[in-house]
Structures are given as C-alpha cells and as structure tokens.
Amino acid sequence: MTEKAYSQDLQRSGKWRHIWRIAGQYANCSIFDVRDHDELHQILSGLPLFPFMEISVTPLLRHPSAIREDDR
Numbered sequence: 001m002t003e004k005a006y007s008q009d010l011q012r013s014g015k016w017r018h019i020w021r022i023a024g025q026y027a028n029c030s031i032f033d034v035r036d037h038d039e040l041h042q043i044l045s046g047l048p049l050f051p052f053m054e055i056s057v058t059p060l061l062r063h064p065s066a067i068r069e070d071d072r
C-alpha cells in the first residue's frame with residue numbers, strides 16, 4: 001500500500017483527523033484520534049516511510065474554552 005492510500009484509509013476511518021502541509025517544508029502536521037499511545041504507535045509505524053521519518057508527538061486534549069461541540 002502506498003503512503004497516500006494508507007493515510008487516506010485512516011482519514012476515512014476517522015483515526016487520522018487532520019493532515020496539513022507545513023509551508024516550505026516536506027513535512028506535515030497531523031492530528032490523530034486514537035485510544036492510547038499503543039494505537040498511535042501502530043498507526044505511525046505502519047507508514048511505509050516510517051523508517052525514514054522524524055516524528056514528534058504532542059498529546060492534545062479538548063480545551064475547556066473551546067466553543068465547538070465537535071471539532072471534527
């Protein structure tokens with residue numbers, strides 16, 4: 001499976017909620033909706049380019065001042 005197909009399948013499933021290109025870089029900023037660290041690791045390590053990637057992970061949670069009920 002290609003990187004694009006793998007990513008788009010996960011986007012359709014709702015696990016990979018956002019993918020944004022970082023302007024001026026071959027890099028992206030993505031938001032995943034996962035159960036736990038283990039699920040995130042399984043998803044990231046399944047990327048065909050995983051062995052060549054530099055990934056940093058920042059856990060996020062809903063902000064108490066957020067006004068939208070559903071950020072999807």
Ligand SMILES: O=C(O)C[C@H]1C=CC(=O)O1
Pocket residue numbers: 003004005007026027028
């Ligand atoms: O282009 C990228 O940012 C790398 C990679 C991540 C998802 C995808 O479709 O390609």
